[in-house]
Amino acid sequence: MAGEESARNKxxxxxxxxxxxxxxxxxxxxxxxSIQLKVPEATKDAILVKNLYLSCDPYMRNRMKKxxxxxxxxxxxxxxxxxxxxxxxxxxTHPGYKKGxxxxxxxxxxxxxxxxAPEVLFKIQHTDVPLTYYTGLLGMAGMTAYAGFYEVCSPxxxxxxxxxAASGAVGQLVGQFAKLLGCYVVGSAGxxxxxDLLKNKFGxxxxxxxxxxxxxxxxxxxxxxxxxxxxxxxxxGKMLDAVLANMRVHxxxxxxxxxxxxxxxxxxAVHNLMYIVPKRVRMQGFIVSDFYHLYPKYLETIIPHIKxxxxxxxxxxxxxxENAPAALIGLFTGRNVxxxxxxxxxx
Amino acid sequence: MAGEESARNKxxxxxxxxxxxxxxxxxxxxxxxSIQLKVPEATKDAILVKNLYLSCDPYMRNRMKKxxxxxxxxxxxxxxxxxxxxxxxxxxTHPGYKKGxxxxxxxxxxxxxxxxAPEVLFKIQHTDVPLTYYTGLLGMAGMTAYAGFYEVCSPxxxxxxxxxAASGAVGQLVGQFAKLLGCYVVGSAGxxxxxDLLKNKFGxxxxxxxxxxxxxxxxxxxxxxxxxxxxxxxxxGKMLDAVLANMRVHxxxxxxxxxxxxxxxxxxAVHNLMYIVPKRVRMQGFIVSDFYHLYPKYLETIIPHIKxxxxxxxxxxxxxxENAPAALIGLFTGRNVxxxxxxxxxx
Ligand SMILES: NC(=O)c1ccc[n+]([C@@H]2O[C@H](COP(=O)([O-])OP(=O)(O)OC[C@H]3O[C@@H](n4cnc5c(N)ncnc54)[C@H](OP(=O)(O)O)[C@@H]3O)[C@@H](O)[C@H]2O)c1
Ligand SMILES: NC(=O)c1ccc[n+]([C@@H]2O[C@H](COP(=O)([O-])OP(=O)(O)OC[C@H]3O[C@@H](n4cnc5c(N)ncnc54)[C@H](OP(=O)(O)O)[C@@H]3O)[C@@H](O)[C@H]2O)c1
Numbered sequence: 001m002a003g004e005e006s007a008r009n010k011x012x013x014x015x016x017x018x019x020x021x022x023x024x025x026x027x028x029x030x031x032x033x034s035i036q037l038k039v040p041e042a043t044k045d046a047i048l049v050k051n052l053y054l055s056c057d058p059y060m061r062n063r064m065k066k067x068x069x070x071x072x073x074x075x076x077x078x079x080x081x082x083x084x085x086x087x088x089x090x091x092x093t094h095p096g097y098k099k100g101x102x103x104x105x106x107x108x109x110x111x112x113x114x115x116x117a118p119e120v121l122f123k124i125q126h127t128d129v130p131l132t133y134y135t136g137l138l139g140m141a142g143m144t145a146y147a148g149f150y151e152v153c154s155p156x157x158x159x160x161x162x163x164x165a166a167s168g169a170v171g172q173l174v175g176q177f178a179k180l181l182g183c184y185v186v187g188s189a190g191x192x193x194x195x196d197l198l199k200n201k202f203g204x205x206x207x208x209x210x211x212x213x214x215x216x217x218x219x220x221x222x223x224x225x226x227x228x229x230x231x232x233x234x235x236x237g238k239m240l241d242a243v244l245a246n247m248r249v250h251x252x253x254x255x256x257x258x259x260x261x262x263x264x265x266x267x268x269a270v271h272n273l274m275y276i277v278p279k280r281v282r283m284q285g286f287i288v289s290d291f292y293h294l295y296p297k298y299l300e301t302i303i304p305h306i307k308x309x310x311x312x313x314x315x316x317x318x319x320x321x322e323n324a325p326a327a328l329i330g331l332f333t334g335r336n337v338x339x340x341x342x343x344x345x346x347x
Numbered sequence: 348m349a350g351e352e353s354a355r356n357k358x359x360x361x362x363x364x365x366x367x368x369x370x371x372x373x374x375x376x377x378x379x380x381s382i383q384l385k386v387p388e389a390t391k392d393a394i395l396v397k398n399l400y401l402s403c404d405p406y407m408r409n410r411m412k413k414x415x416x417x418x419x420x421x422x423x424x425x426x427x428x429x430x431x432x433x434x435x436x437x438x439x440t441h442p443g444y445k446k447g448x449x450x451x452x453x454x455x456x457x458x459x460x461x462x463x464a465p466e467v468l469f470k471i472q473h474t475d476v477p478l479t480y481y482t483g484l485l486g487m488a489g490m491t492a493y494a495g496f497y498e499v500c501s502p503x504x505x506x507x508x509x510x511x512a513a514s515g516a517v518g519q520l521v522g523q524f525a526k527l528l529g530c531y532v533v534g535s536a537g538x539x540x541x542x543d544l545l546k547n548k549f550g551x552x553x554x555x556x557x558x559x560x561x562x563x564x565x566x567x568x569x570x571x572x573x574x575x576x577x578x579x580x581x582x583x584g585k586m587l588d589a590v591l592a593n594m595r596v597h598x599x600x601x602x603x604x605x606x607x608x609x610x611x612x613x614x615x616a617v618h619n620l621m622y623i624v625p626k627r628v629r630m631q632g633f634i635v636s637d638f639y640h641l642y643p644k645y646l647e648t649i650i651p652h653i654k655x656x657x658x659x660x661x662x663x664x665x666x667x668x669e670n671a672p673a674a675l676i677g678l679f680t681g682r683n684v685x686x687x688x689x690x691x692x693x694x
Contacts, residue, residue: 071596071625236621258621269616274583274605276632278419283630285623 009035011080011110012324017066020265022332027064028081028325035112038091045094046116049087051107052347055135056318056328056340057083057169061262081109086124086134088347094118102127104134109324111344122295126303136169136339137313138302140288144256145173146298147291152254152284153230157182160224162243164210165234165259167194167314169339172202174232176311179203183230186223188239190334197337201312216242227251235260237268244272244281253283263332314338356382358427358457359671364413367612369679374411375428375672382459385438392441393463396434398454399694402482403665403675403687404430404516408609428456433471433481435694441465449474451481456671458691469642473650483516483686484660485649487635491603492520493645494638499601499631500577504529507571509590511557512581512606514541514661516686519549521579523658526550530577533570535586537681544684548659563589574598582607584615591619591628600630610679661685 011031018027039046059072060083067074075081089101090112097103097118105121107113115121124134136142148170149155161178165171166187175198178185187198188210198207206223213219220228220242227248233240236258243253261267276283305311316336318327324342331340358378365374386393406419407430414421422428436448437459444450444465452468454460462468471481483489495517496502508525512518513534522545525532534545535557545554553570560566567575567589574595580587583605590600608614623630652658663683665674671689678687 240620255620255624257624261621267618267621269618270620271614271616273587273602273617273620274608274614276630277602277604278417278632278634280632280634280637282632283623285625285627285629287625287627290627 005037006034007037007112009033009111010321011108012321013080014064014075014077016077017074018064019066020263022263023061023064023329025325025329028328030322030325031080035114037112039093039114043093043114043116045118046092046114047089047094047097047103047118048091048112048114049103049107050090050112051085051087051110051344053086053132053135054107054109054324054342054344055084055139055141056324056331056336056342057140058257058259058262058331060328061332080113082106083109084135084140085344086131086139087113092118097123102131102134104139109321109342111321126299129303129306132315132317132341132343133306133313135341136315137173137306137311138299141169141339142173142302143291143295143298144288145170145177146302147288147294148232148254148256148286149174149177151291151294152286153232153252155181155183155230159183159229160226160248161185161230161232162220162224162228163187163204163232163234164239165189165257166204166207167197167202167338168234168336170256171232171234172197172314172338173311175202175204178230179205180305180310188219191337193337194334197314201314210239217245220246230254232256233258237261237270241268241270241272244270244275247275247279247281249279251279251281253281255283255285259332316340318342320344352384353381354384354459356380356458357668358455359668360427361411361422361424363424364421365411366413367610369610370408370411370676372672372676375675377669377672378427382461384459386440386461390440390461390463392465393439393461394436394441394444394450394465395438395459395461396450396454397437397459398432398434398457398691400433400479400482401454401456401668401671401689401691402431402486402488403671403678403683403689404487405604405606405609405678407675408679427460429453430456431482431487432456432691433478433486434460439465444470449478449481451486456668456689458668473646476650476653479662479664479688479690480653480660482688483662484520484653484658485646488516488686489520489649490638490642490645491635492517492524493649494635494641495579495601495603495633496521496524498638498641499633500579500599502528502530502577506530506576507573507595508532508577508579509567509571509575510534510551510579510581511586512536512604513551513554514544514549514685515581515683517603518579518581519544519661519685520658522549522551525577526552527652527657535566538684540684541681544661548661557586564592567593577601579603580605584608584617588615588617588619591617591622594622594626594628596626598626598628600628602630602632606679663687665689667691 085107102124103121237260449471450468584607
């Protein structure tokens with residue numbers, strides 16, 4: 001293999017599994033190794049990519065656990081964490097990819113990654129929008145908001161929509177989609193800055209800081225005197241319990257995630273499920289990957305919206321892999337303002 | 348009004364509202380009054396009926412409470428309880444009804460009832476089946492099982508179906524419908540006698556007595572080693588919690604009722620809701636009256652099934668209005684074996 005270019009490969013490696021509680025930076029470590037910038041000769045249909053932007057996503061908390069029989073695999077101790085990201089092809093033995101191609105999809109938390117099944121990646125065709133958007137707005141979070149709202153919530157104009165974790169990667173989009181459709185939209189988030197964003201940047205009709213509400217039921221009754229038609233569920237636990245008591249007849253709950261539970265040893269109690277019977281509520285869990293076939297249709301809708309300024313997107317960028325562990329952990333304390341991503345390299 | 352026939356009218360009257368706890372017979376009383384067997388002359392479009400069979404239904408527990416702003420009205424203290432029943436028209440000022448017609452629908456817990464909006468009643472056309480069936484199999488419970496299973500559960504041949512309160516008015520039918528479709532069906536109930544019925548009369552593949560299972564999760568794992576596709580929810584509380592942890596991907600829960608909660612001061616905690624996200628579970632509350640437009644279609648299907656012996660139905664008949672309060676209360680201790688009804692008069 002003489003003569004091949006080799007490079008430093010900084011990596012974020014899991015040091016130990018984290019069963020419950022808030023993960024610490026020391027559960028991960030930054031390692032340096034080196035990598036040949038070529039797909040090994042014997043490896044067919046693979047690509048070697050340079051990672052540009054990495055996405056911090058709440059579901060990754062689950063992969064930090066030691067899971068058995070789960071639908072998602074645990075991260076391997078001593079190996080780089082994996083997650084969604086935007087990357088550039090450096091070398092390819094796959095007929096569908098060539099050097100310089102841009103992709104988004106599953107990659108490693110490192111500078112360079114060898115990807116042996118690149119078919120599952122999405123090729124980036126539109127480069128006249130910020131490339132970072134493919135970690136969020138034009139990536140997994142965007143598709144989650146799109147499929148979750150339009151496919152799962154069965155929304156109708158004029159309905160009362162509530163979004164929790166509303167300023168985040170998914171929530172800020174759900175709220176904007178709902179406004180575009182002509183719904184009345186309320187969001188909750190965990191700081192004054194986020195509430196301002198919701199009202200003044202994303203166009204929510206109202207917003208409240210759930211951390212400052214002693215009584216969530218009262219807060220929801222204040223914002224929704226007629227009740228909630230659609231709840232886009234991002235947090236679970238006590239919030240879900242309060243929402244259940246405030247749903248309208250034939251209401252829908254899209255169960256996207258329950259981030260308030262991801263660090264818990266024991267799952268929070270929900271008491272108000274019985275309301276779903278007389279209220280005929282539909283509660284539907286969903287996973288974005290079941291909807292990836294809609295991605296081309298999503299792009300067709302969203303790219304013009306972005307260009308016309310009908311949809312805006314707030315990102316929170318951590319610079320450098322060194323800051324990636326803290327950025328990931330920050331999701332669980334609400335440190336991120338908007339979509340959290342990590343800049344590994346700008347090109 | 349001289350010359351009009353008058354008759355004794357025995358009634359089951361609510362003595363006081365019952366907020367929480369198991370209702371007692373002494374919360375109701377048997378009263379005797381008398382009634383003219385004619386619709387008063389000034390009352391247009393009304394009928395006077397003789398009640399033959401009354402249906403005991405779990406939702407009536409709710410109406411014994413002092414409700415405010417509920418979708419269902421409280422029973423009035425001092426007035427006869429109302430509920431579903433089968434009755435015969437004695438007199439009519441409504442062009443659609445004549446003396447001798449048989450109807451089922453909302454009536455009073457008394458011997459005779461004046462019904463001022465008879466349009467909402469169902470006329471009984473098929474009398475070559477037991478008339479009592481219109482309190483259950485051919486009435487509200489039957490429609491609940493039919494709509495709940497076929498419309499809400501989206502069932503497919505070969506799926507794993509679990510029914511709680513499986514030997515009851517609704518449950519015994521859901522199980523039989525699921526078997527007819529070619530599903531694998533397991534039921535739970537609260538006594539050996541009921542378990543025998545499930546296995547030997549209703550054709551369930553397996554059944555267990557939930558009262559004798561120290562660990563509901565283990566019981567479900569034993570019965571459903573591959574998990575549950577469809578849960579027909581009749582009981583709620585701990586059972587629902589255990590089921591949530593045993594649902595399969597894309598599973599469905601038809602939330603029909605949660606009888607274990609109806610006497611509770613505080614609703615039981617459910618911890619396992621988070622499973623619905625990765626498992627993409629759909630949980631749908633429903634109310635039978637939303638599906639009454641399907642009643643003619645239901646009859647078309649079910650009457651031949653009854654005649655061909657493909658569907659069987661077990662009823663538990665209390666004789667006489669005096670025994671109605673105990674029969675109603677018995678629903679909440681599992682005293683009833685099959686559909687609980689009260690025989691007021693045989694003709
Ligand atoms: N089903 C799917 O396919 C799918 C796909 C993507 C995401 N998701 C889910 O969608 C939800 C949002 O994800 P995202 O990527 O958009 O994340 P995000 O909202 O950008 O970031 C997470 C936010 O959650 C809030 N949060 C953290 N802990 C909380 C707690 N204990 N109680 C209430 N809020 C808390 C914080 O905001 P505050 O300041 O408001 O507290 C934090 O900023 C998550 O539940 C995630 O798992 C599901
Ligand atoms: N959504 C609708 O439109 C609709 C319409 C009709 C009925 N429903 C609901 O459907 C369910 C069944 O009604 P049904 O008419 O068929 O009643 P049923 O099953 O004939 O009678 C009630 C049965 O529930 C069981 N039960 C009572 N307390 C319980 C507890 N704490 N835990 C577990 N099981 C308990 C008892 O059987 P065991 O011996 O097995 O304990 C009892 O025999 C109820 O929840 C009812 O409210 C809903």
